Amino acid sequence: MSVALIILAAGKGTRMNSDLPKVLHPIGGAPMLHHAMRAGSVLAPEHTVVVAGYGVDAVTRAALAFDDEAKVVVQAEQLGTAHAAAQAREALSGFEGRAIVLFGDTPFVRAETLEALMETTADVTVLGFEATDPARYGRLVMEGEQLQRIVEFKDASEAERAITLCNSGVLAAPAPLLFDLIAEVQPDNAQGEYYLTDLPRLARARGLDVAVVRCAQDETLGINSRAELAGAEAQFQAAARAALLEDGVTLAAPDTVFLSLDTNIGRDTLIEPNVVFGPGVSVESGATIRAFSHLEGCHVSRGAVVGPYARLRPGAELAEDVRVGNFVEIKNATLAPGAKVNHLSYIGDASIGAASNIGAGTITCNYDGVMKNFTHVGERAFIGSNTMLVAPVTIGDEAITGSGSVITSDVEAGALALARAPQVEKPGMARKLMDMLRAKKARQSRGS
Numbered sequence: 001m002s003v004a005l006i007i008l009a010a011g012k013g014t015r016m017n018s019d020l021p022k023v024l025h026p027i028g029g030a031p032m033l034h035h036a037m038r039a040g041s042v043l044a045p046e047h048t049v050v051v052a053g054y055g056v057d058a059v060t061r062a063a064l065a066f067d068d069e070a071k072v073v074v075q076a077e078q079l080g081t082a083h084a085a086a087q088a089r090e091a092l093s094g095f096e097g098r099a100i101v102l103f104g105d106t107p108f109v110r111a112e113t114l115e116a117l118m119e120t121t122a123d124v125t126v127l128g129f130e131a132t133d134p135a136r137y138g139r140l141v142m143e144g145e146q147l148q149r150i151v152e153f154k155d156a157s158e159a160e161r162a163i164t165l166c167n168s169g170v171l172a173a174p175a176p177l178l179f180d181l182i183a184e185v186q187p188d189n190a191q192g193e194y195y196l197t198d199l200p201r202l203a204r205a206r207g208l209d210v211a212v213v214r215c216a217q218d219e220t221l222g223i224n225s226r227a228e229l230a231g232a233e234a235q236f237q238a239a240a241r242a243a244l245l246e247d248g249v250t251l252a253a254p255d256t257v258f259l260s261l262d263t264n265i266g267r268d269t270l271i272e273p274n275v276v277f278g279p280g281v282s283v284e285s286g287a288t289i290r291a292f293s294h295l296e297g298c299h300v301s302r303g304a305v306v307g308p309y310a311r312l313r314p315g316a317e318l319a320e321d322v323r324v325g326n327f328v329e330i331k332n333a334t335l336a337p338g339a340k341v342n343h344l345s346y347i348g349d350a351s352i353g354a355a356s357n358i359g360a361g362t363i364t365c366n367y368d369g370v371m372k373n374f375t376h377v378g379e380r381a382f383i384g385s386n387t388m389l390v391a392p393v394t395i396g397d398e399a400i401t402g403s404g405s406v407i408t409s410d411v412e413a414g415a416l417a418l419a420r421a422p423q424v425e426k427p428g429m430a431r432k433l434m435d436m437l438r439a440k441k442a443r444q445s446r447g448s
Contacts, residue, residue, distance in 0.1 A: 002097030003118065004175055005040040006088045009033055009063075009104030010053025010075040015225040021055035023104035024062055025229055028236045029260030029279045032223060033059065035107030037066045038261065040100065042111035043118060047095060049088040050104070051075050080193030081169065082185045089179045099175040101196065105223045107232065109170060113215045117172045122211035124177070124203045126150070127170035129217045137166035138197055140212055147210040150197040165212070168220040171196060173203075236261075244271075272308070280314065298330070301337075319354075332372075333364075336379070348372075349391065353379035359403065361386040378413065 013022025023033040037048065048070040052059040060072045071091045075084045085101050092099065100117060102109065109127075117125050126147055128140045136153040139160050150167050151160050173181070181202050185194045200210045223229050240259040241251060248267030251257050256273045263277045266285030275289050278296030283289065287300050290307030297314025300306060303321040310324050315332030318324065322335045325342035333347045336354040341347055343360035349372050350364045362383050364375040373391035377383065381395050384403035395401065396413030405419040 002046045003043045004047040004099045005045045007050045007102045007104050008084045012054035027232050031062050032107045033104040034066050036102045039109050039111050049091045051084045051087050081196040082182045082194035086182050092175050095175045099178050100172040108219045116213045120211050123208035124173045124210045127168040128165050128212045129220050131166045139163040140165045147200045147212050149201040350375040352377045356381040358383045359385035365390045
């Protein structure tokens with residue numbers, strides 16, 4: 001059966017105390033909204049509809065950044081979850097498949113759980129969980145395998161409050177049925193709002209099947225405050241680290257490594273302590289990322305060694321057996337197999353050829369105040385320490401630049417380029433200069 005996702009993302013999140021819409025607060029370097037969209041993407045949805053409200057422009061940009069075919073609809077007034085889901089009716093006009101309602105602030109629902117929702121044959125399926133502390137969750141009142149109704153804590157009897165099977169809010173139904181049931185929902189509550197929790201009761205009144213799929217309680221965690229956001233980040237990091245360890249990645253100090261939602265690391269890679277992986281990082285098998293390095297938007301190939309204290313920025317592409325050492329920054333640059341940038345250098349908007357060596361303190365001077373310009377270093381070149389490569393410039397294969405050079409013109413293959421003032425030596429001048437300075441200091445001391 002074809003699938004449509006309806007992701008509710010209209011709330012401001014007052015308890016977050018933020019101008020940023022709640023669903024855009026990040027976990028694992030990605031907005032919470034992306035977590036929900038990613039989980040749903042395993043179902044290959046025919047439609048993804050995001051219901052936005054507060055901060056609609058920002059939510060729209062985020063949704064389209066993940067899926068450029070997503071549809072964003074607006075809930076102008078926040079009148080409850082059923083009212084929010086109803087805003088997707090027009091976007092799904094003519095769609096006869098199954099719709100799954102997700103929440104943009106519930107980031108941990110697993111793809112396997114959503115697949116289980118799709119496998120049921122019931123007319124309406126609700127996602128529930130066994131709560132260790134049911135607290136104020138809505139209770140799922142069952143009769144055999146059929147869900148009779150969802151009762152909110154404040155409306156529950158003592159017997160109903162003893163039920164530990166609770167409501168996650170996630171549900172699935174054929175889209176036409178979903179919207180028909182929503183049309184029957186009435187705001188018969190203190191808040192005067194329209195709630196999806198009424199749907200099981202309305203479906204049972206029609207004699208329809210209403211089933212429950214169970215998941216772990218951790219999957220249903222909703223984020224409503226900064227404290228809960230911090231807890232969710234810790235939960236995400238713990239799960240992501242455990243997954244890497246299971247996949248054959250060595251984490252020398254797991255609790256100090258921070259990962260993003262899309263971090264991809266191959267087995268037999270060694271990650272030393274205090275490494276941060278921002279969004280968009282891919283590391284192939286057998287690489288080494290040494291301590292205190294920061295990677296974002298980059299690709300590291302097999303056998304490469306990065307760090308310690310290295311920074312890889314977006315567009316950094318490291319081929320096999322590349323070495324990037326301490327206090328080196330790479331941005332929008334390609335390093336071919338065996339290239340080395342071992343110490344205190346900045347390589348930006350550049351290509352470094354195979355087996356070339358970039359000496360300590362080398363800088364590609366890529367920005368002229370208006371434009372970014374490109375530096376090309378050929379294969380097996382040797383760039384002397386403290387060389388300034390003033391882009392645009394090309395250094396040929398097997399060329400050498402002398403230490404301390406400022407290279408402003410292309411260097412042909414095999415050439416030695418020296419671009420520094422001749423050394424001038426004045427015998428005895430150092431002692432004379434020091435004597436003059438000491439005498440001046442003494443005069444100043446007497447005058448004070």
